[in-house]
Amino acid sequence: MSLRLFDTATREQRDFVPVRAGVASIYVCGATVQGHPHIGHVRSGLNYDVLRRWLSYRGLDVRLVRNVTDIDDKILLKAYESGRPWWEWGATHERAFQWAYDALGCLPASIEPRATGHVPQMVELMQRLIDGGHAYAAGGDVYFAVRSYPEYGELSHQRPDELNQGETEAGGKRDPLDFTLWKGGKPGEPSWPTPWGPGRPGWHLECSAMATFYLGAEFDIHGGGLDLVFPHHENERAQSRSAGDGFARYWLHNNWVTLGGDKMSKSLGNTLSVPAVLKRVRGVELRYYLVAPHYRSAIEYTDAALEESVAAYRRIESLVHRVRERAGAPEVAKVIDARFAEALDDDLGTPAALAAVHAAVREANSALDAGDHPAAVAAAERVRAMTGVLGLDPLDPQWVSADSGQDAAAGALSALVDDLLEQRAAARKARDFATADEVRDRLTAAGVIVEDNPDGSTWTLKGV
């Protein structure tokens, strides 16, 4: 059994065989730091986070490059409109993305290269393309000659002749299909020197240059949102392969988050920002919501669906906590359920993987009910291992640190509640249920949920 991934280029699942044994090299198109991240942006990051965690779990040394596009038309425009320097505008939003990724438990990439830091690599690539007859300089711009690459359109399954050319007319193009590698400098805009004159990077060039700089001429996986298939990834592939690089062997594309049936996008104004959602649910809960459906399915966002995810996740979380309190702290199991592994091997089938997690949760609950503490702990350890692969382990320090629990106030609360629970236990023992219920009611009114079980009583704060 091995990992199979759906490759956009072939439109079918293919066994994953890395270029270099034991190493998985992944390039993901990250943010264009023109604005704040919405939950669709972060879904993309999450999908590739699950992929890298799974590859790591399988023993591969993962090299993950997630770029930051920090120079483009919109960044310049928005910065200008806001009266801020373009580089400050980009840096500000880069931090916003970083904050969002962190809040949802995305492991840091191996490196997050910025376009502006890799102009020499871009110049080198353009030189190779010009030398090979695949690109030309004209009027300060540099263009890629699409017709010089016969396989153009193979990734997105478009025929060049069928493409509608809505692209903005640029002066020196020899063919309407040609796309811009390098934009000649305009007054007031940032520019970098090149043999063809000063200017700034076109959108597609940076990814080809950075991917091969960090991962080599040929690497394993290139990922991004579905909307990047054309023209962005098609163009990347065209320029890199024309330059003689093998480039990506598997192309993965995640679907989006829709709102009211439409793709979430800034132009439609129907975005839902990550901070806004995190005012209502915790990071780990939003992560569950975004990771639970298959990555190639669209998620139609609704408040109700988000709430359901919260309930589903809390079922897992409360089980792990219950086991810890009643049967002993579960470690992370060394072995995960075969069903779970098979699910992820099948093109990252997170829905089926979560079904396996829930089966283990039920198993642990049953063991707890039966008073079989070792079995409960063992099942909870499997739950931790599996949720850990998905970045959802309830006892992972990342999520635990967000809980209250260590500070002085929490300690005081704990002492007071424990004291009341002792009083209640004594009342129950004396079969003075009126007093016992009164104590419980007082705690409930204060937001403390009390639950009785054969091993005693436990309490939790409402809504945590």
Add this chain to the structure above:
RNA sequence: GGCGGAGUGGCCGAGUGGUUUAGGCAAGGGCCUGCAAAGCCCUGUACACGGGUUCGAUUCCCGUCUCCGCCUCCA
């Protein structure tokens, strides 16, 4: 116009040519409990519409309807 995706039980969301179910949420019944909560067990008989292939299709093929996406910046 070209290319592609989707329509599943009250809801979210998987999946498969047929006798046994995704999973979760919500609902009803039961067990447990002093009561409750949690948990466990059980129940629901779904697959847009019309044809076709087949012994048999929700699952394959054709058509229809509806919705969405890419072809311009976009996760």
